[in-house]
Amino acid sequence: MGTVNTTALAIFVLLILGTLLITAWSARRSGTREQFYTAGGSISGVQNGFAFAGDFLSAAAFLGVAGLYFAAGLDGLVYGLGALIGWPVLLFLLAERLRRLGRFTLTDVLTVRLAERPVRIFSASANLIVLTFYMLSQMVGAGLLINLLLGISFAWSVVVVGGLMLVYVVFGGMVATTWVQLIKAFLLMATSVLLVLLVLGRFDFDFERLLEGAIDRHPKGVGIMAPGGLITDTGAAISLALTLIFGPAGLPHVLMRFFTVPNVVEARRSACVATLLIAVFCFLMLVIGYGSIAVLSGDPQYVGEGNVLKGGSNMAALHLAHALGGDLLLGLVAAVAFATILAVVAGLTLAAAATVSHDLYAVFRSRKPTEAEELKVSRWAAFGFGALGIVLSLAFQKENITFLSATAMSVAASSTFPVMMLTLFWGRITTRGAIAGGVAGLVTALVALVLGPSVWVAVLGHATPIFPYQYPTILAMPLAFAVAVAVSLFGAAEPARAVRGA
């Protein structure tokens, strides 16, 4: 690898043509604001479940987790479960209320009870920060992947990804974004099943033999069957758990999907389908992860000194595909990984565009914008966010992408999630309390991230971090709740509105 993989290129081109056809078809169904933001509520529960799963099964969940299994064994399972354990909160607590109260964006839900202008400004700002971090991680990952497989420069790689996602969003809106996400989720699951069958076939479909092979060939030996050094103490474990469980419930591009189905019954069904798909994916990744150890370890074609993967730690799934099926399977897996990134960034861009046009633009206008004006702003906002993503990913191309996506989850869990929970479930929340709590969580999360090991030590080169944990959620999330409750109870009185449909 490192030279152009023509099979991968051919499959990339086919995939891009297919998704562009979907966009052309969707463009005729994206003329109104309802259609552009939420597909007019026309997506079925099962379709939306696949799209939900697609949002969660990002490049990090596929390439990153496979790499983690290869490096550390069982720790890969812990991070693989990360995509799953956020779903109980989403399904059991939020799905019904969000579908009943929301229209286009997460902020619509908050303004049902709280004063519109300050809440829109806070929520839109927090959402844009979360979406930018998340987008950055995906764009950097996409740039590295295309650069590695097609041999084109990182800069051109992110321009290609940015350009394509803009076409999907600007012309196809939520309809195209959902269908691209749905197809990608199906392809990712099908490709993973194929990899699992091929790798198990190498070991006569005997999982115990596969594990024996992995233990024999990995330098850590039987250590790959035990938890390793990724979670070092209880505080770090709790902070990671809080991030993974509550972070998804604050991600705007995920929550927006609840508005694309026709009713609450379909909203619940979609979350249930997504849970099933992600749970199955966890099982598949376990076999792919340990299979990559058993097949690749010690093979000089794929690993260097110290059993380090050639091309970087995210290459385990791609190397495994090459080892099992040559250039053809590598091309297929690479194209699916590429589609994964494209679909996720399209969803992020749409959420950012809706945030700017629907939440922010109206606040700074003296009169309510017309639907046509809002759609126009939305499309320009998509361009702006896409351009920002390209520029930032060029600046942060050396940054650790796991850190960037974890930052997004942590900020979401510490800012929008507490505000949303209190707004939906606590009758005494006030606008001042919500804003104070949300801002406290947001600022604390960002400051603690800078003072933590990922920036203070890894980037700035200090010997020890000021804040001990990689994820600041353990501090920032409870603080956001506490400040919001305290200001609501002891601050100046203000009328709160009853929650419609609650």
Add this chain to the structure above:
Amino acid sequence: MNGSDRIGWWYTLFALVPCFAYMITLSLAPGLLATPIGPATRVTLGLVLGLALAALLFVLAAAYTWQINRKERG
């Protein structure tokens, strides 16, 4: 808080307690999770419990969706 909210909170509790327990056991008792589940196997308790957690979350999601959607349809 309405009836389906109450049910939702119970399901959340049933889901989150095992999640937190698993994560905390990873840090407090990694040796326990490294224990093989039998004398003739390499499969460890950590692996089995992790997969059981994934299965549990899906079962809870399916049960909740079935229960509440059925109730809603009358």
